[in-house]
Amino acid sequence: MGRLKLLFIHGAGGTRSKWRTLRNSSSSLYEAIDLPAHGENEYYIISSIQDYAAYIDQSIQEDTIVVGHSMGGLIALELAARNKKVKGLVLAASFYELPVHPKILDKLANGVFPDSLFHASYNKDVSESFLEEERQELNLVPIEITYADFKACSEYAEGRSVLSSLDIPICAILGSQDKLLPKGTGDLLRNIKPDMHISEIEGSGHYVMLEKQEEFHKALNEFVQIVEKQTV
Numbered sequence: 001m002g003r004l005k006l007l008f009i010h011g012a013g014g015t016r017s018k019w020r021t022l023r024n025s026s027s028s029l030y031e032a033i034d035l036p037a038h039g040e041n042e043y044y045i046i047s048s049i050q051d052y053a054a055y056i057d058q059s060i061q062e063d064t065i066v067v068g069h070s071m072g073g074l075i076a077l078e079l080a081a082r083n084k085k086v087k088g089l090v091l092a093a094s095f096y097e098l099p100v101h102p103k104i105l106d107k108l109a110n111g112v113f114p115d116s117l118f119h120a121s122y123n124k125d126v127s128e129s130f131l132e133e134e135r136q137e138l139n140l141v142p143i144e145i146t147y148a149d150f151k152a153c154s155e156y157a158e159g160r161s162v163l164s165s166l167d168i169p170i171c172a173i174l175g176s177q178d179k180l181l182p183k184g185t186g187d188l189l190r191n192i193k194p195d196m197h198i199s200e201i202e203g204s205g206h207y208v209m210l211e212k213q214e215e216f217h218k219a220l221n222e223f224v225q226i227v228e229k230q231t232v
Contacts (some may be wrong), residue, residue, distance in 0.1 A: 008032040011070030013146030015039030053078030088227035096159030108147035123205035171197040175204030
């Protein structure tokens with residue numbers, strides 16, 4: 001068996017820089033991408049989860065584990081449903097639906113990233129230097145693109161049925177202090193997929209791969225080993 005590829009997809013209003021702490025400590029190949037109109041990808045604006053998945057689908061031609069953070073998790077669900085080369089799926093601080101409050105969408109539509117949303121995205125113990133670094137990250141994506149992303153998340157309603165239809169190993173890596181996902185996310189996911197691998201990382205908010213790097217990598221690498229054993 002050849003090496004598995006790990007494809008990392010960032011969330012709404014993000015770039016591949018959200019995966020900047022990744023360390024390729026397994027035998028797999030890591031690739032973090034910028035979605036269209038994000039970061040260094042100047043491709044046209046895409047406005048739905050399904051269209052994001054269709055854009056990425058053509059590039060997956062080898063056995064791959066798709067790791068999606070937040071909105072990236074929704075895209076990963078769609079990719080797993082349409083591409084047989086996807087051998088494993090990781091929902092990193094993600095769920096099968098991500099509705100967005102209308103007030104947040106209104107602010108984004110008017111060119112403002114809500115300060116309350118920014119602070120709710122991280123656990124209460126992160127450093128001021130880290131928060132400043134993350135504030136600078138907001139400038140990497142035009143606000144109209146961020147708005148389109150959040151709107152796409154809010155409009156995506158197929159996730160539950162897609163998740164229930166998948167027959168590949170699935171893992172959710174969640175933060176215990178994540179305020180952007182529903183309470184009991186792990187249990188809700190297990191209700192649909194009882195055999196899903198759930199790792200809840202204590203003390204992490206929504207950006208689990210940045211806030212708790214060591215714990216995230218441990219959970220990820222354990223899942224990669226599971227998929228490797230099942231992939232022939």
